Amino acid sequence: MAITTDTISKTKAHNEETFEIHVVTQLTSKQGYRERSDSDYNVELALDTELVLEFVKSTQPDVWKGLETKLGAKAGEMLCKEIDRTLKTQGTLYVLRKGVQFTWSGPIKLCYFKPASSINPNLEAQYQSNILSVMRQVHYSSKNNNSIDVVTFVNGIPVATLELKNEMTGQTITNAKQQYKYDRKPAGEPLLTYKRGALVHIAVDTNEAAMTTKLNNGKTLFLPLNRGNNGRAGNPDIVNEFKTAYLYATVDGQPAIFSREVMLDIIANYMQEDKGFLVFPRFHQVDTVRKLLAHAKANNAGQNYLIQHSAGSGKTWTIAWTAAGLAKLHNAEDKNVFDSVIIISDRTVLDGQLQEAVRKLGIAKSYIETVDKTSRQLKEALENGKKIIVTTIQKFTTETIAQMTEMAGKKFAVIIDEAHGSQSGKAAEGLHRTLAQNEEEADEFESETDLVAEAIRKAQMDRQPSQNISYLAFTATPKNVTLERFGTRDSVDDFPHPFHLYTMRQAIEEGFILDVLQNYTTYKSYYELEKVIEDDPRFKGSKASRKVARYVSLTTVDQKAAVIVEHFKRHIQLSLNGQAKAMIVTQSREHAYRHYEAIKGYIKDNGYKNLDALIAFSGSLTVDGQSHTEAELNGFAENKLPGYFDTDAYQVLVVANKYQTGFDQPKLCGMYIDRKLDGLQCVQTLTRANRTFEGKSAESIFIMDFQNSIEDIKEAFKPYFEATELESLTQPEQIYDLKNLIEKAGFIDTDSVDSFCEIFFQPELTTTDRAKLEGIINQTVNAYKTADVAAQSEFRQAVKSYCRFYNFIGQVFPIADADLERLYWYCDWLSKKLINTKQEDDFEITEEMVRLRKFRLEVTQKGSASPAVGETAPLQAITAFGVNALPTEEEEVELSQIIRAFNDKHGTSFTEEDMIRFGQHASKVAEDMKSTIMNNPLDVALDSFADKLLDRMLEASQNNQAVDSIMTTDAESWRSIASLLLRHNKRRFMDGMEGRN
Numbered sequence: 001m002a003i004t005t006d007t008i009s010k011t012k013a014h015n016e017e018t019f020e021i022h023v024v025t026q027l028t029s030k031q032g033y034r035e036r037s038d039s040d041y042n043v044e045l046a047l048d049t050e051l052v053l054e055f056v057k058s059t060q061p062d063v064w065k066g067l068e069t070k071l072g073a074k075a076g077e078m079l080c081k082e083i084d085r086t087l088k089t090q091g092t093l094y095v096l097r098k099g100v101q102f103t104w105s106g107p108i109k110l111c112y113f114k115p116a117s118s119i120n121p122n123l124e125a126q127y128q129s130n131i132l133s134v135m136r137q138v139h140y141s142s143k144n145n146n147s148i149d150v151v152t153f154v155n156g157i158p159v160a161t162l163e164l165k166n167e168m169t170g171q172t173i174t175n176a177k178q179q180y181k182y183d184r185k186p187a188g189e190p191l192l193t194y195k196r197g198a199l200v201h202i203a204v205d206t207n208e209a210a211m212t213t214k215l216n217n218g219k220t221l222f223l224p225l226n227r228g229n230n231g232r233a234g235n236p237d238i239v240n241e242f243k244t245a246y247l248y249a250t251v252d253g254q255p256a257i258f259s260r261e262v263m264l265d266i267i268a269n270y271m272q273e274d275k276g277f278l279v280f281p282r283f284h285q286v287d288t289v290r291k292l293l294a295h296a297k298a299n300n301a302g303q304n305y306l307i308q309h310s311a312g313s314g315k316t317w318t319i320a321w322t323a324a325g326l327a328k329l330h331n332a333e334d335k336n337v338f339d340s341v342i343i344i345s346d347r348t349v350l351d352g353q354l355q356e357a358v359r360k361l362g363i364a365k366s367y368i369e370t371v372d373k374t375s376r377q378l379k380e381a382l383e384n385g386k387k388i389i390v391t392t393i394q395k396f397t398t399e400t401i402a403q404m405t406e407m408a409g410k411k412f413a414v415i416i417d418e419a420h421g422s423q424s425g426k427a428a429e430g431l432h433r434t435l436a437q438n439e440e441e442a443d444e445f446e447s448e449t450d451l452v453a454e455a456i457r458k459a460q461m462d463r464q465p466s467q468n469i470s471y472l473a474f475t476a477t478p479k480n481v482t483l484e485r486f487g488t489r490d491s492v493d494d495f496p497h498p499f500h501l502y503t504m505r506q507a508i509e510e511g512f513i514l515d516v517l518q519n520y521t522t523y524k525s526y527y528e529l530e531k532v533i534e535d536d537p538r539f540k541g542s543k544a545s546r547k548v549a550r551y552v553s554l555t556t557v558d559q560k561a562a563v564i565v566e567h568f569k570r571h572i573q574l575s576l577n578g579q580a581k582a583m584i585v586t587q588s589r590e591h592a593y594r595h596y597e598a599i600k601g602y603i604k605d606n607g608y609k610n611l612d613a614l615i616a617f618s619g620s621l622t623v624d625g626q627s628h629t630e631a632e633l634n635g636f637a638e639n640k641l642p643g644y645f646d647t648d649a650y651q652v653l654v655v656a657n658k659y660q661t662g663f664d665q666p667k668l669c670g671m672y673i674d675r676k677l678d679g680l681q682c683v684q685t686l687t688r689a690n691r692t693f694e695g696k697s698a699e700s701i702f703i704m705d706f707q708n709s710i711e712d713i714k715e716a717f718k719p720y721f722e723a724t725e726l727e728s729l730t731q732p733e734q735i736y737d738l739k740n741l742i743e744k745a746g747f748i749d750t751d752s753v754d755s756f757c758e759i760f761f762q763p764e765l766t767t768t769d770r771a772k773l774e775g776i777i778n779q780t781v782n783a784y785k786t787a788d789v790a791a792q793s794e795f796r797q798a799v800k801s802y803c804r805f806y807n808f809i810g811q812v813f814p815i816a817d818a819d820l821e822r823l824y825w826y827c828d829w830l831s832k833k834l835i836n837t838k839q840e841d842d843f844e845i846t847e848e849m850v851r852l853r854k855f856r857l858e859v860t861q862k863g864s865a866s867p868a869v870g871e872t873a874p875l876q877a878i879t880a881f882g883v884n885a886l887p888t889e890e891e892e893v894e895l896s897q898i899i900r901a902f903n904d905k906h907g908t909s910f911t912e913e914d915m916i917r918f919g920q921h922a923s924k925v926a927e928d929m930k931s932t933i934m935n936n937p938l939d940v941a942l943d944s945f946a947d948k949l950l951d952r953m954l955e956a957s958q959n960n961q962a963v964d965s966i967m968t969t970d971a972e973s974w975r976s977i978a979s980l981l982l983r984h985n986k987r988r989f990m991d992g993m994e995g996r997n
Contacts, residue, residue, distance in 0.1 A: 003035045003036075003037060003136075004021055004024050004025055004028075004035055004136060015166065015168075015169060016149075016164060016165060016166040016169050016171065018166070019164050019165075019166045019205075019206060019242070020136060020149050020150060020164050021136075022242075023150060023162070023164065023247075023248050024134055024136055024150065026245075026248045026249050027132075027134050027152070027248050027258060028134065030248075030249060030250070030256075031132070031248065031256060031258060031259050031260065032132060032260055033132045033133055033134045033152070033258075034051075034131065034132070034133040034134070035133070035134055035135070035136075036048055036051070036133045036134065036135045036153075037135065038135055038136070038137055038138050038139055038147070040135070041135060041138055041139070041140070041151075042080075043139070043140060043141065043142050044142065044190075045080055045081075045083075045084045045190065046084075046087075046140070046158060046190035046191040046196075046197060047080060047083065047084070047156050047157060047158070048133060048135075048153050048156035048157075048158075049076070049080045049156060050156070051131050051133055051153065051155060051156035052079070052080060052083065052110070052155060052156035052157065053076045053079070053080075053156075054131065054156075055110070055129070055130070055131050055155040055156065056079065056108060056110075058129065059109070059112070059126060059129050060108065060109060063105065063106060063108055066105055066106075067079060067105065070102075070104065070105070079100075079108070082100050082102065083095060083100055083110070083157075084190075086100045087157075087190075087196050088196050091195035091196060091273075092157060092158075092159070092195065092196065092197065092198070092199055093195070093199060093267070093271055093273075093278065095110055095157065096110060096111040096154060096157060096159075096267055097111070097113075097267070097268065099111075110155055110157060111130060111154055111155055111157075111264070111267070112126035112127050112129060112130055113127060113264055113265075113267075113268035113269075114127045114261070114264060114265065114268070115127065116328045116329070116330050117330040117334040118334060119334050127264075130154060130155055130260065130264065131153075131154070131155050131156070132152070132153070132154060132260055132263075133152070133153045133156070134150060134151070134152050134153070135150070135151050135153070136149065136150055137149065138150075138151045138161075138191075140189060140191040140192070141189055143188065143189075146183065146184070148161045148162070148163065148184070148191075149162055149163050149164045150162040150164065151191070151198065152258060152263075154263075154264070154267070158191055158197065158198045159198055159199050159200070159263070159267065160198055160199065160200050160201070160202060160258070160263075161191065161192075161198045161200075161201045161202070162201075162202045162203075162204055163176040163179050163180060163184075163201075163202075163203050163204070164176070164204050164205070165203075165204070165205040166205065166206055167205055167206055167207060168206075171205070172205045172207075172208075173203050173204065173205040173207070173208045173209070173210060176203030176204065176205065176210075177203045177210060177220075177222050179203075180201055180203060180212070180215060180220060180222075181215075181217060181218050181220045182217070182218065184201075184215060185215075185217060186215040186216070186217075192215050194213070194214045194215065194216075194278075195273075195278065199213060199267065199271060199278060199280065200212070200213050200278075200280045201213070201215060202225060202247075203222060204244055204247065205244070206242040206243060206244060207234065207235060207242075207243045207244065208224070208226055208234060208235060208243070208244065209224070209225040209226060209244050209247060210222040210223060210224050210225055210226075211223055211225045211280060213277055213278035213279070213280050214276075214277055214278065223282060224282065224283075224510045224511075225247075225257075225282060225283055226283060226510070227246055227283050227284075227287075228283070228284060228502065228503075228506050231501065231503040231505055231506055231722045231723055232503075232505055232506055232509055232869070233506055233509035233510045234509075238251055246283075254287070254290075254291075257283075257286075262286065262290070265286075265290070266280070266281060266286060269321065269324065269325065269361065270285075270286065270289075270321055272357075272360045272361070274357075274360075279317060281314075281317070281321070282314060284309070284313065284500070284502045285313075285314055285317065285318045285321070287500070288307060288309070288318055288322070288500045288502075289318065289321045289322050289325055291499070291500065292305060292307075292322055292325070292326075292472065292499070292500075293322075293325045293326065293329055295499075296326060296329060296337055296338075296413070296470060297329055297330070297331055297332070297337060300331060300337055300411075300467075301337065301338060301411040301412070301413070301467060301468050301469060301470050302466060302467035302468065302469065302470060303470045303471075304470070304471050304473075304485070304486045304487070304488070305470070305471065305472045305473065305486065305488070305499040305500075306473050306475075306478060306482065306483065306486040306487045306488065306496070306497075306498045306499055307472065307473065307474045307475075307498060307499060307500045308475060308476065308478055308498040308500070308501050308502070308503075308723070308724060309474060309475075309476060309500070309501075309502040310476045310502055310503055310504040310506070310507040310512075310513065311476050311504070311507065311513050311687060311690060311691075312507040312508075312510075312512030312513035312690070312691075312692075313476075313502045313507060313512070314512075315417075315474055316357050317357055318474070319343060319357075319415055319417060319474060320357035320358045320360075320361055321361065322415060322472065323341045323343055323358055323361075323388050323413075323415055324358065324361035324363055324388070326338050326341045326413045326415075327340075327341045327363055327367075327387040327388050328363075336411075337411065337413075338411050338412060338413040338470070339382075339385070339410040339411050339412065340381075340382055340385075340386060340387060340388070340389060340410070340412055340413075341387060341388050341389070341412070341413045341414075341415065342388075342389045342390075342391065342412060342413070342414050342415065343358070343388065343389070343390045343391070343415045343417065344391060344392065344414060344415065344416050344417065345390075345391075345392050345417040345418070358388055358390065363387055363388055367385070367386055367387040367388065368386065368387070368388045368389075368390075369381040369384075369386040369388075369389045369390070370389075370390050370391070371389055371390070371391035371392075372391070372392075378391060382410070410468065411468045411469070412468065412469050412470070413469075413470045413472060414469060414470070414471050414472065415472045415474065416471065416472065416473045416474065417474055418474065418475050418476075418662070471486055473485075473486040476504065476720070477680055477683055477684065477720045477724070478498070478724050479680060479875070480726060480730075480875040480876060480877065480878050481808060481878060483496045483497075483498075483724065483725075483726055483875065484496055484726070484729070484730055484808075484812055484878065485808070485811055485812055487499075492813070493729070495725070495726055495729060496726065497723070497725070498723065498724070501723055503721070503722050503723060504720060504721050504722070505721050505722050505869070508690075508698075511692070512692065513687075513690040513691065513692065514689075514690050514691075514692060514696065514697065514698045514701060515690070515698045515701075515866055516671070516686050516687060516689045516690045516698070516701050516703065517686070517703070517713065517714075517717065517864055517865040517866040518698045518699065518701065518864050518866065519698075519699065519701060519702045519703065519862075519864075520703050520705065520710055520713065520861070520862070520863060520864065520865040521702070521703065521704050521705065521859060521861065521862045522704075522705045522706075522708065522709055522710060522859070522860050522861040522862075523563075523704065523705065523706045523857050523858065523859055523860060524857075524858055524860045525556065525706065525856075525857055553587070553591065553674070554590065554591065554594055557591070557594040557595055557598045558598045558601075558602075559857060560595070560598075560672075560674060560706060560857065561595060561598035561599050561601075561602050562602055563704075563857060564582075564584065564599065564652075564672050564704070565599060565602050565603060565606075565608070565611070567670075567672075567702070567704060568582050568611075568651070568652065568670055569608065569611070571670075571702050572669050572670045572700075572702060573610075573611065573651065575669050575695070575696070575700050576667055576669065576693060576694070576695050576696055576700075577695065578610070578648070579648065579667050580651070580667055580668075580669040580670070580700075581645065581650075581651055581652070581653065581665060581667045581668045581669065581670070582651065582652050582653070582668070582669065582670030582671070582672065583652075583653050583654075583655060583659070583668060583670070583671055583672070583688060583689075584599070584652065584653070584654040584655065584672040584674065585655055585660060585671065585672065585673050585674065585675055585677075585685055586654065586655065586656050586674050586675055587656075587674060587675035587676070587707075588656055589617040589618075589619075589621045589656045589657075590621065590623055591656065591674065591675075592615055592616075592617050592654050592655060592656035593615065593617075593621060593623050593628060593633075594623075595654045595674070596613055596615040596633065596654045599613045599652060599654065600612070600613055610648075610651075611651050611652070612649060612650050612651060612652070613650065613651070613652040613653070613654060614634050614641060614644065614645055614650050614652070614653050614654070615630060615633050615634060615653075615654045615655075616630055616638075616641060616653060616654070616655045616656070616658040616659050617630055617655070617656040617657070617658055618630075618657070618658060641653075642663070642665070645665065646665065646667070659688070660681070660684060660685040660688065661684045661685075663688055664691060665688070665691070666691035666692060666693040666696070667693055667696075668688055668689040668691070669689065669696065669700055669701050669702065670689075670701070670702050670703075670704075671685075671686060671688070671689050671701075671702075671703045671704070672703075672704050672705075672706075673685075673686075673703065673704070673705040673706060673707060673708065674706045674707060675707055676707050676708060676951075677707070677708055677712070677713070677716065678712075678716060678928065679716050679928070680716075680720075682708075682712075682713060682716035682717070683716055683717055683720050686703065686713070689701050689703075703865075706857070709860075709861065710861045710863060710864075710865045713865040714865050714866070714867055714871075715873065715928065715929075717865070717866070717867055718867050718871060718872050718873035719872065719873050719874065719875050721866070721867045721871075721872065722870075722872050723872075724875060725872070725874045725875065726874055726875050726876075726877060727874035727875065727876055727877060727930070728876075728877040729877060730808075730809070730812075730877050730878040731877075732809040732812075732813040732815075734805065735802070735805055735806055735809060735820060738798055738801055738802040738805060739802065739820070739823060741794075741798045742795070742798050742799060742802060742823070742827070745787075745791065745794070745795040745798070746783070747780045747783045747784050747787070747795060748780050748826070748830075752776050752779055752780065752826070753822050753823055753826045754822070755776050756773060756776045756777070756822075756825070756826050756829075757822045757825065757826070759772055759773055759776075760773060760825055773829065777826075777829055777830055777833060778833075780830055781830070781833050781834070784796075784834060792834075795834075796831075796834045799827045799830060799831050799834060800831050802823070802824070802827050803824060803827050803828050803831060805878070806820060806824045807824075808878065873931050874931075876927050876930055918949075918977065918981060919981060919984070921949060921952045922949055922978075922981035922982075922984075922985060923985060923988075924952065925945060925948045925949045925952055926945070926981075926982070926985035926986075926988075926989075928948070929941065929944065929945060929948065930989060932944065933945070933982070933985065933986050933989065934986070934989055938979070938982060938983060938986065941982060942975070942978060942979055942982055945978060945981075945982045946974065946975060946978035946979075946982075949978055949981070950974070
């Protein structure tokens with residue numbers, strides 16, 4: 001019988017009590033809760049003892065009869081006391097999961113959870129027998145008259161407390177948090193004591209919710225329990241309801257957090273003790289896992305899921321919960337949806353935290369395997385029925401693929417941690433082939449005369465989405481390849497999007513990560529050089545310009561080191577009670593070494609204390625005739641660096657292409673950037689500093705950049721700050737453009753491809769066959785070697801692009817053209833033998849050749865590099881993996897005129913081969929600037945395009961002609977070339993859009 005009625009007077013419509021009444025009546029009328037009176041609450045035991053006994057009596061009558069026989073009239077009292085004792089020693093979570101037991105009795109269950117399958121109807125009946133109840137204004141203390149607004153119970157055991165506030169009364173969630181911190185002291189209060197009392201404490205107003213599992217007075221840490229609002233913090237509007245109605249009501253078809261279905265699921269399968277806290281899932285975590293499991297249950301294997309969750313989302317736990325759920329998942333026919341769940345990480349060293357999280361989630365240890373030795377270990381784990389396997393993508397070898405093809409009839413879920421391009425190319429193809437089991441693979445071929453054609457067809461079918469494998473790709477920063485490979489789409493023509501989204505902006509606004517871009521300072525170098533030999537021919541060409549730029553960057557490391565150390569001492573070193581760290585990101589291993597030596601030298605020369613540096617780079621490096629390794633310079637093994645850097649002994653880490661991804665050091669407060677950063681690399685590098693730490697804030701993070709502008713950084717972050725989207729869809733027909741480009745070169749003929757495939761696709765190969773294959777390939781290689789450098793470059797690029805693009809589209813689109821498969825295997829072998837014949841100039845700029853006369857560093861920009869709300873940029877569609885569009889006849893004529901005029905003016909021999917190289921750089925610059933190019937007139941975009949193209953060319957390691965003077969002395973000609981390339985790329989973009997309409 002209901003105690004509370006939802007009828008209120010108009011004068012009280014805005015009161016806090018109204019919100020409280022609404023929550024309780026919704027729980028009782030819609031979620032099956034019983035309302036209980038405050039008088040039913042036993043303050044000493046923190047139990048609703050009447051419901052505890054009712055549950056035991058009704059669900060376990062034989063157990064209760066045994067208790068009465070042994071204890072007589074005191075059976076109920078003694079049972080509640082034993083529950084209290086076990087709650088104090090083991091905690092509420094343990095009692096709900098395991099129950100209690102007297103030495104002389106069988107186990108006494110205090111909660112029944114939803115069974116994985118419905119094979120046993122008795123288990124479902126037990127689950128439905130749980131008694132969910134709610135009390136208002138619970139006077140929980142024997143010390144005072146304090147009351148908590150709402151407490152919910154499972155079978156008389158409290159699981160959640162709620163303090164409710166109504167914005168209409170001037171009180172918000174902030175007041176509720178303060179009330180928990182300062183008016184709800186846990187000492188001596190069973191209901192509020194960590195582990196022994198309620199599992200979670202929730203502060204709620206009509207707009208937002210936050211939760212904690214550990215009340216600790218003023219140090220209590222609350223985490224948001226909000227749905228997110230269009231990629232931001234908070235909650236969206238709900239028609240005819242408060243914004244926090246998802247706690248107590250079904251919203252958008254999703255059951256309430258406090259529903260029987262969700263709350264008991266959380267207690268049974270999510271909550272765990274970790275690092276001194278009970279883990280209670282945030283909304284996006286439980287939402288993700290439950291939606292994934294529901295979709296997999298309804299659709300079985302053969303699905304793709306992309307989960308775009310930012311750093312700070314709690315991805316380790318989300319993956320662990322997902323894996324455990326999938327391992328136990330049954331479909332409507334009560335059969336396992338998956339035989340094994342494989343968790344794959346890009347990291348060479350497996351994530352111990354992830355493995356530990358998985359092991360805590362109710363899967364027997366005997367069913368979990370870590371594959372960290374050989375790929376054979378993976379095969380054995382699958383054959384032995386291991387339910388969850390944690391490994392790296394490096395373990396999937398050709399041998400493993402061959403061994404596992406006989407695993408017919410099995411279904412797999414593959415969870416990919418940090419999915420990027422590697423999961424969309426050869427690595428994922430190998431994984432796919434390892435696990436695939438299509439019906440076609442089991443066919444027996446009646447005809448022996450067409451075995452090659454059938455083998456080709458089978459190879460082509462292997463690329464197609466398999467009905468026995470589901471892929472679940474988790475990443476914060478999906479690339480265009482990842483979106484198209486794993487994204488959700490209702491039809492082949494729809495734009496793919498993440499199955500679930502938790503954005504970087506939401507994570508920042510909720511305080512789980514910090515905005516590293518708030519304090520961004522850029523520097524520009526100004527220098528003047530003096531040539532020792534004025535007409536030295538080695539200084540001709542833009543390659544020489546690049547070498548000069550490298551010389552300057554190495555020569556000026558000392559000046560930058562001084563700026564870095566002084567900035568660190570002034571702005572960073574004392575942060576976090578002296579624990580703050582910094583990272584210096586350099587452009588090469590030699591630059592890293594020079595920076596490291598300069599930093600240590602400057603510290604020593606100035607007598608600075610409590611300041612030291614480490615270095616990180618791969619392999620062995622020779623500088624000035626001396627060989628160095630990371631371990632030798634640091635004085636300990638490479639794998640110990642993260643641990644040493646975490647101590648107070650070291651404050652600065654200098655890196656070269658190492659620790660720029662996947663490195664989690666929350667004390668990092670400074671980033672010093674001395675290399676060009678672009679796109680995803682930029683985002684992954686700078687977000688190393690976004691982890692939270694006590695005393696750390698966005699204002700305490702400083703980034704000093706010697707190479708990039710604030711605009712560059714903002715453009716790099718735009719696609720990833722909110723939902724990542726595609727501007728347009730990839731057109732698989734581009735594969736024919738690549739095929740035509742390869743054939744047009746004249747190095748490959750159809751007969752060679754056919755001869756190769758006749759041998760390659762035989763059921764078995766001999767060593768003689770291997771030699772024949774080599775001979776066929778060498779015919780193309782020999783023809784390739786006779787061509788000029790430009791023709792070789794174009795052909796080599798087309799062959800490699802064909803292989804990458806075909807690998808990709810084969811996993812996303814149905815392909816029926818066997819000739820494409822034939823050409824793929826021929827090109828795959830051929831690409832390994834196509835040598836880049838350019839001659840590297842081995843001279844280096846030295847002080848005997850050039851002198852640095854003047855140098856100064858000047859601050860050019862200071863401010864925020866964060867994209868504004870809604871300031872996003874879509875990722876470009878995949879355009880055949882880098883193959884450039886050919887110029888029109890008009891563009892070729894204009895190009896010839898520009899070249900001829902420039903050569904006549906300067907007496908040079910600038911050729912169209914140089915323009916091919918220019919075009920390759922221009923295409924990449926244009927991709928980075930696509931939104932600017934498409935949304936602005938050409939004259940508006942030209943200056944920026946010309947500058948970025950110049951920067952890229954000066955840094956590129958290409959064999960260049962003498963074009964340096966066009967950049968330095970003839971701005972008009974340079975602008976003409978840049979204008980031509982800009983117009984060409986805009987036409988390419990426009991043609992691509994028309995082709996998709």
